[in-house]
Amino acid sequence: MSNNNLQDSGVKLLCHGLENMKCRLEILRLSDCSITEEGYKALASALRSNPSHLIELDLTGNDPGQSGVKELSDLLQDPNCQLKTLRLNDCGLTDKSCSALATVLGSDTSLKELNMSNNNLQDSGVKLLCHGLENMKCHLEILRLSDCSITEEGYKALASALRSNPSHLIELDLTGNDPGQSGVKELSDLLQDPNCQLKTLRFLGPAADEACQYVTGIVGKNPLLLRELNLSGHKLGDTRVNLITVLLQDKHCQLNTLIFQPS
Incomplete structure (x- = not known):
């Protein structure tokens, strides 16, 4: 009702x-x-x-x-x-x-x-x-x-x-x-x-939550607690890259350096 x-x-x-x-x-x-x-x-x-x-x-x-x-x-x-x-x-x-x-x-x-x-x-x-x-x-x-x-x-x-x-x-x-x-x-x-x-x-x-869980799963650390994130060797694909972009734009993310290999 x-x-x-x-x-x-x-x-x-x-x-x-x-x-x-x-x-x-x-x-x-x-x-x-x-x-x-x-x-x-x-x-x-x-x-x-x-x-x-x-x-x-x-x-x-x-x-x-x-x-x-x-x-x-x-x-x-x-x-x-x-x-x-x-x-x-x-x-x-x-x-x-x-x-x-x-x-x-x-x-x-x-x-x-x-x-x-x-x-x-x-x-x-x-x-x-x-x-x-x-x-x-x-x-x-x-x-x-x-x-x-x-x-x-x-x-x-x-x-x-x-x-x-x-x-x-x-x-x-x-x-x-x-x-x-x-x-x-x-x-x-x-x-x-x-x-x-x-x-x-x-x-x-x-979207940022999904990206955070994904990154935590592959690097073993919460990206919100990192200043540098190295994702070399991982094939992210366009979807994952877009998710990580949303994460980087979140006010809680303090990353200064992101390293990855474009597909």
Whole structure:
């Protein structure tokens, strides 16, 4: 029902069905439906009444306010709640919203995927989330924090938290944030931790990310940490050359010298 002007009044009507014990709905998408904290409160109340069916809730583009975030956090900590995926991207969240969600991450919940992209969390908010991530009760597998105004300080906090509790997260999206050189180094060191289970790490655009992974695979080092890159002896082809060109244009790339043999 995304992209409809349901408002809080419409959500409250839906909640009469959600709280009915005959309801077995597993996925509910209500992105951009003009829902405010009043609607969040109604949803949380309905799902506490009948918590065992819903596994995915998308509230992208709706502003919960502080009380709405607290309502969701309390719901997620209900031992009967089965929510595995929660999307709160572009919801007007700030660093203050992260305290309650950090409590959720540090609890024994069913939550596996949390999307908080396109919110002004900043480094201070990320540091709060890290208190939950480093808790051994945290079993979150996917965390999306693209375009959240995170700098190298936030990257350092994330890397530290994931070194403390490295075995749960398999995907981390930091696209659109600026790690600086020290942030890139923190992520690189984290990936070399033998206990780190990250399979997908995004902080570059798609083409630059593909080029970075390709170069890392053939030279054994992250090109973002190098000043000189020698690709002699590797047949790149036009496609790879174009990808590497995109990588060289990325603000995170500090290469001064590139050596390769044109095909």
